[in-house]
Amino acid sequence: MPYREGYFAPVSRFAQLATVITLGTLAVAFAIALALLASSIINTFRGDGDPRAIFHFILLALGLVSLAAWVLVGLGLVRIRVADEHSTRLSAARLERLESVMSDQAASLRQMTDIVSMSDKAKSLLFREKELEAIRDTINHELIQQNYTAAEALINELSHTPSYADEVASLHTMVSRSKDATIEEKIDAAIQRVEGYIEALDWPRSVRETQRLVSLFPDNTRVGGLPGAIHAARNKHKRDLLKAYGEATRKNDVDRSIELLKELDSYLAPQEAAALEESARGVFKARLNNLGVQFSINVADEQWDQAITAGTQIMNEFPNSRMAQEVREKMDTLNAKASATG
Numbered sequence: 118m119p120y121r122e123g124y125f126a127p128v129s130r131f132a133q134l135a136t137v138i139t140l141g142t143l144a145v146a147f148a149i150a151l152a153l154l155a156s157s158i159i160n161t162f163r164g165d166g167d168p169r170a171i172f173h174f175i176l177l178a179l180g181l182v183s184l185a186a187w188v189l190v191g192l193g194l195v196r197i198r199v200a201d202e203h204s205t206r207l208s209a210a211r212l213e214r215l216e217s218v219m220s221d222q223a224a225s226l227r228q229m230t231d232i233v234s235m236s237d238k239a240k241s242l243l244f245r246e247k248e249l250e251a252i253r254d255t256i257n258h259e260l261i262q263q264n265y266t267a268a269e270a271l272i273n274e275l276s277h278t279p280s281y282a283d284e285v286a287s288l289h290t291m292v293s294r295s296k297d298a299t300i301e302e303k304i305d306a307a308i309q310r311v312e313g314y315i316e317a318l319d320w321p322r323s324v325r326e327t328q329r330l331v332s333l334f335p336d337n338t339r340v341g342g343l344p345g346a347i348h349a350a351r352n353k354h355k356r357d358l359l360k361a362y363g364e365a366t367r368k369n370d371v372d373r374s375i376e377l378l379k380e381l382d383s384y385l386a387p388q389e390a391a392a393l394e395e396s397a398r399g400v401f402k403a404r405l406n407n408l409g410v411q412f413s414i415n416v417a418d419e420q421w422d423q424a425i426t427a428g429t430q431i432m433n434e435f436p437n438s439r440m441a442q443e444v445r446e447k448m449d450t451l452n453a454k455a456s457a458t459g
Contacts, residue, residue, distance in 0.1 A: 132195040139188050147181045249284060258329055260295040261303050268292050311343055315350045323347050355384040371407055374400045405435050421455035
């Protein structure tokens, strides 16, 4: 595992500076000790010195070398500690992100459960619009290539579904107009559709439609400019979200901050997400505290239904927190009290 200092790099740099200064001082002292040792040896040979002084200076030199070694050991320990703290902090951040992902997955599973439990009619209404969007995209692609037979065949298949009767008439009108339009007019209409997707912040559809157009009309300058337009619009929206998030956090608007963080999640690169890590941690902590206060007040006021709602939010949004565990232990009692008063 590579050595990393991260947030604690200043501590390591300070330890390195202190080590350099200390080693420099010890080096000067060692040089002086060696000079005194040499002088003592010379004086002893002349008969003017004390032989015991040689032994003292040798011990002093060895002591200075040992001290220098311990200084280096100390620096190593500091760097290990710094790396350990940084790794611990990163692990905690990863666990928090994992908790958030698990919470989102739990919400998705609940949504899937709700969908499965729906009636066939309800499911049909839920997915009808998405199905129509896919059909319109396919028909538009065929019309741009002037494959009118294929477009009409798709519409005829759709006509067998009674609930799509109005849409079928609209699609037949679109095919008729396309037959009378020139290539440039068709390109204009396709570009307008992409611009509509951009305005609706529907980036996947805008990219898919643009890729189709670029493959069909690679030499058209207006079509060629669409990828750059999408990229610019997406970046502008990301900047707007970041600005709004900064304003929300400045006003301590926790709910709005969390809403913006969730929307930003699909826009941020890993480095950008890391830069917001500290701020996001504070926002989610504030959200948990707010829900905890709301839960406690509702329990104290014997507002059992509201307490259950707040407790459910805590368990759904922060399933692995200590507060969620405490709430979970109280839910049976709260449900019983809510049933008794209801």
